Amino acid sequence: MTTLIDDVRSWRHDLAGCLHACMATLLEHRGVAPLETLGAAWRFRHLPGDIRREEYFYPCAAGESLLGALAPYHPVRSVWHSPADAAEGWAQVRAEVEAGRPVAVAVDNFELPFRPAYRDVHSNHMVVVHGFDEDAGTVHVLDAIPPHFHGDITLQQLAASRDSGNAAVHDRDMFFTDVHIGNRWLSVELDANPEDFPAFDRSHIRDVVERNLRGYHEPVRGDGYAGLDGLTAFFADMGKRLAAGETVRDELFVVAGAALANTAVHADWLALAGRTLDHPGLTEQGRAVERIAHHWSAIRIMAALTQSEGLGAARFTRRAHTLLKDLEQVLAGLAHEGAEL
Incomplete structure (x- = not known):
């Protein structure tokens, strides 16, 4: 079986990271203007003790979603899904993609052949998955962060990156390591129709x-x-x-x-x-x-x-x-x- 969701576009800002890139792609696919939504709120907030070792970190108050913290002036939110293991993790993502809903997945750059850190540096990153080919054993991945990748990797490579322990093994494994990736994936939820947004x-x-x-x-x-x-x-x-x-x-x-x-x-x-x-x-x-x-x-x-x-x-x-x-x-x-x- 082959499934590919069309109209999934790359979005990139030179000074922002994978969180904004992935959320923008998922929002745009739902008919929501990314910059108008993600760029509105500007604030400084730091909650000591809430330092999560992930490239997609953003400070969230209690009960606040990651996307809700990014875009508090719009009726959007995100939901983290934490499957029990790699098999359940892929089954969940596969079901979403088959239903026409691209998702963002947490990954370890160390296991991704298109990342400069491949087989060198561990880092807790995020990419979009919006297709798969079961006969070829591949998945279609979008990573807007330079050097930019939009294409197929093997399901085994994606599974390894999603199930990675992400352990720091040398002094170059900094900032976003020592936290198990856990096969987590993130969905975007709209609490109003796009035409009803501000x-x-x-x-x-x-x-x-x-x-x-x-x-x-x-x-x-x-x-x-x-x-x-x-x-x-x-x-x-x-x-x-x-x-x-x-x-x-x-x-x-x-x-x-x-x-x-x-x-x-x-x-x-x-x-x-x-x-x-x-x-x-x-x-x-x-x-x-x-x-x-x-x-x-x-x-x-x-x-x-x-x-x-x-x-x-x-x-x-x-x-x-x-x-x-x-x-x-x-x-x-x-x-x-x-x-x-």
Whole structure:
């Protein structure tokens, strides 16, 4: 039996990872505009103790789904499925694909022949599966992350990557290892028809800008770090822990990665909003938000340097201060543009 779901397209942002890529592909297949949905919310949130060692990490509050955290302004959510073993894992994915529903599956890059890390580095990654050929023993996989792959691999290769223990075996196995992949797969659920989603118009764009500003400026509630004050406190705590010789590499790297992706995709959302409304001020703010994303890129690189003591607390604090200063200016600019909408 051969099944291939058509109209499954690659979606990629240079500063985002496999989570945004896979969610965008699955949303678009359901008739939902990816950038309008995934790029709307812009915020900082970190919940200590919620550092999951996976490339598709994104901070989720209790009871919140991964996609729901990414796109809280739209009626979308995701559901993780945790089969008992590899056989059940493939049976579940096969049934979804046969029913015309592509899915995202967790995989170990070490077992995937199209990944640069093949047989070299373990890493907890995510790809889309949308076809299979039982006679040939192959599955059709989409991975939008460079070097980009959209084609067939053997079912055995996919099974090995999905059932991997993902163990760290040398010092290059960093950040996203030592957690069993567990044959998990993720589905996208819509709580409304796509035509009933918020229209990408002036009212909606103004509402999004206002909600994002409130998120950065309102007092932090509950545990963890949130908003501008929370980010300031997080950077201060990281600097203190670095100065004390504490290992912060993994936490800082993972947190910065989520913030980087969120910020970069929102910058594109603002650019789209500016073009849609013929509002150059929003487009300009999109470029300013993109600058914040590049600050996050630097923070993430710095995190990797802490393991070899290539990053001191003073250097980190200077970079964090620059990010915060630019962020305050961006928030002021967005408040001005929001008032003009």
